[in-house]
Amino acid sequence: MVEALVKFVAEDQPLIVIAGPTASGKTALALHLAEQFDGEIVSCDSVAVYREMEIGTAKPSHDERARAPHHMIDIVWPDEAYTAGDYSHQAREALTGITGRRRLPIVAGGTGLYLRALVDGLSPAPPRQQGLRDRLRQRIEKLGPEHGPKHLHRVLTRLDRVAATAIHENDIPKAIRAIEVSLAARRPLTEQWKMGRDVLTGYSILRLGLAPPRERLYERINQRAAEMFDRGLVEETERLLERYGDACRALGSLGYAEAAAVVRGETSREEAVLKAQQGHRNYAKRQGTWFRREREMHWLHGCGGDEEIMRQASELVTRHLRKRE
Secondary structure (H helix, E strand, O other): OHHHHHHHHHOOEEEEEEEOOOOOOHHHHHHHHHHHHOEEEEEOOOOOOEOOOOHHHOOOOHHHHHHOOEEOOOOEOOOOOOOHHHHHHHHHHHHHHHHHOOOEEEEEEOOHHHHHHHHHOOOOOOOOOHHHHHHHHHHHHHHHHHHHHHHHHHHHHHHOHHHHHHOOOOOHHHHHHHHHHHHHHOOOHHHHOOOOOOOOOOEEEEEEEEOOOHHHHHHHHHHHHHHHHHOOHHHHHHHHHHHHOOOOHHHHOOOHHHHHHHHOOOOOHHHHHHHHHHHHHHHHHHHHHHHHOOOOEEEEOOOOOOHHHHHHHHHHHHHHHHOOO
């Protein structure tokens, strides 16, 4: 018994990563594998970390969370600052707990920056430059909500095209930080990640990437975005705005930004749905670009809930686990 425990601790522990664009079925596949292989799920989503944001985040439902333990969901309030470094630290603690219970950790999500921080680590970042931040925010305010974020994203794209693929133009705080770090170090943020990173060790990682056909993915994205508004996204956003205010960073995320425009009377509900659908489709393109750069990814060409995709994933996980026997 003691020898078996020593061997378990000494060896690299198996870790499954499920990545892919929004609406590709990551939750369904993660639940399937968790139930089959006695696993626990670690969410890798930069919006699902926020409490009280339910409809627009596409978090696993409470019924789904009852099927397998979930981590890194509902851990901070919407007005709290939260970074990729924070996520990496807390998610690694969750992984340690899961392997300590001798269960299989399954990381599932579409936030490429968070996944990179978790697996590859982040290099030490330059200190905050408040003057630069203030100038960037003043420029955004001068250009207005329609053109300000787009201008900021163009600046980021010129400085670091790779980072721009992972950061949505509505995510102003992340874009400002990426610009700040790139200018301070005089090199792109994503290049700095390669220097002195705290790489995750002690795990043997199997990376599964979901890549549904584009037409099917876009159909799922459009349906999901429309359903969010049908389920009360505008009303949820109105409550959050009343509690946290317009400056709440989390409410600049996809879906919430468009719903907030409805609350402020800047657009109609119908226009907001169309903008949210387009925004999510654009985001899915950037996610695909990001994840195609990930090394050793096993690509599954379908949605996570498809029977054939689940079968393929189960076979890959089985082979991965047998390497330790």
